[in-house]
Amino acid sequence: MAKAIGVDPHKLHYVALEGGGATTTALLSGHIQVASTDISDSxxxxxxxxxxxxxxxxxxxxxxxxxxxxxxREQG
Structure with a gap:
């Protein structure tokens, strides 16, 4: 995905968070820019x-x- 938008995947930092609440808080506060999370939480x-x-x-x-x-899939 990173390559598809012109981002060097080697420059990404993976951050493991505990659950959807922590992930959402990190997104909304700007501590992370992208997350993989449950749609219902979002x-x-x-x-x-x-x-x-x-x-x-x-x-x-x-x-x-x-x-x-x-x-x-719709996006290829």
Whole structure:
């Protein structure tokens, strides 16, 4: 993914966090810029404009509130 957006993957730093709450806090506070987390934890923050979801790894999203979120497969 990093290469696809022009970022050298060797310059990325992996940070292990304990659970969705810690991950969301780190994102919202600017301590991390990208995260892999559960979609259900992310929806309130997406709706408030606090975060942007780049893709989901599910085959499809059936909930109307998630209709605008692209899947990784849709993006190639």
């Amino acid at each position: 929806m309130p923050h997406l709706q408030s404009g606090g975060i942007r979801i780049l893709a989901v790894l599910a085959e499809r999203l059936d909930k109307p509130s998630m209709a605008s979120i692209p899947t990784a």
